[in-house]
Amino acid sequence: MSTQLMDEQARKLLELAAQQTEVKGRSLWSDAWSRLLRNKAAMTSIIILALMTFAVIFGPLIIKAIYGFTFDYADWNQISAAPSIASGHLFGTDAIGRDLFVRTLYGGRISLLVGVVATLVSLAIGITYGATSGFLGGRADNLMMRIVDILYTVPFIFLVILLMVFFGRNIVLIFVAIGAISWLDMARIVRGQTLSLKGKEFIEASRAIGVSTPAIIRRHIIPNLLGIVVVYITLTIPRVILVESFLSFLGLGVQEPATSWGALVNEGAQEMESAPWMLIFPGVFLALTLFCFNFIGDGLRDALDPKDR
């Protein structure tokens, strides 16, 4: 009995020891993740953004369930009403009596959606273009990068304005147009990274032991590209949101009664003397979102770049 117990204990101890001596692999990602966790600004930003996304998706539904306000419901008794808990208009109402809280959240849906979709468009173009250019190398690479250089000097935002003027304010067009003008950075970065990876010893080594090209791309090139791409995604999203807000502010973005943060800021700026809340709430939501994305982008860059440890 006692020997059996001793055996049991000994085995448990051994197992415990084995667990501890087993070397835990530290991948680039787990390293980066632990560094990101230590970055207070970035972590706070992630939490705020998560809350923001949640609010933007479910907020309008909740408000509708409690107060019955929707983004295009006009409360004629409450025109340009100040924020108040009693009336249920927590952020006040706009010039035709629509609840500003719902509209701010609803506008956030559009702004965030544009941010994500347009970034995906730019990602698709940028990665394909950059990786092709980097992988082909030589004259093709030269030509492709020359084209990017030339495109860099074109003030695209003006062309997007032109597009909006001529083809009307179509939300799909906004997605595509903004995505199509913001892929240049991504292409350059991906191309540079691909070019430098192609010549690395570990790629050569995997070639030498007979790994196929698709496997090399999958196992070595893409994971190494991923870090920098993730950083640029988080930096492209706020830029894209800003472009959309800029267009909406000028009255060239989404159309009434749909709205976005830029359009709301525009309405707010016109009424700011009598109803400053119309400017302040959407403005704060927009700035806070951009702020968080920028901080996360910065934090990720620090976390994934082992040089600046």
Place this chain on the structure above:
Amino acid sequence: MLVYSFKRLLSALPTLFIMIAVAFFMIRVAPGGPFDTEKNLPPEIEANLMKAYNLDKPTHEQFWDYLTNLAKGDFGPSFQYKDYTVTELIKTGFPVSIKLGLSAMILALFFGVLAGTIAAVKQNTHTDHATMFFAMTGISIPNFVMAPILILIFAVFLKWLPAGGWGPVGSLKHMVLPVIALALPQIAYISRLTRGSMVEVLRSNFIRTARAKGLSEKEVIFKHALKPALLPVVSYLGPATAAILTGSVVIEQIFGVPGLGRYFVQGALNRDYTLVVGVIVFYGALIILFNFLVDLIYGLLDPKVRYA
């Protein structure tokens, strides 16, 4: 250097040509014409209008006419401001815009470099963190949010400055708010750039040498570190010009400044095609030219770059 300049200017021509072509043909394929009104015009009048605005010829001839006129500096008549040509509108609006833009650029460079240098010298102190936090805030608050807030504080509540307008010549008190609103994001961006490169430069060997031979910290920074640290800022000047020109479009709109940006927005909203295209071509040429100048300056500052 001369050969390089020539080559660069030559390579700018296709860029400009593409821009003009895209803008020109976009008008032609866009749904709806400039003379679509509520009531239908009699066909004779419409034909006369088309003739007056040169829209009755085949498209390729129109394009050729537009290009030749453009070469002479003629952007065509404005559709919206009936008695003005686009060239005249550019002539009245651009001096205002350039005054605004240049002031903002100078302000941005001065304070951006100053803040960035201070942050880099006091690296990892509270001063550094606070400066960079403010810089991030400056980048994240769009100028079209900042501008109304500035008006609300300084014009509506404090009543120190006018809320908008330009006065006859653009007096200082009219300029303060728009220039600040335009410059703030750039100050933020330039200070981040400067800090980054300054931190790197301050770690390099020649700075250690300078310190080792007993130079004061002031001399080290201003005589040795500043010039190489400013190189990224110089190459940012190209994109900064574009950003300020774009920014001035909304800023002029908000403050009611009679610059080119405001004409542009009005033109865009009223579908004044010739005006919109004219301004885009004009700004495009300006930005391309400025990028070229920046590259030349960069070559003068950085001995590693040689133009063969």
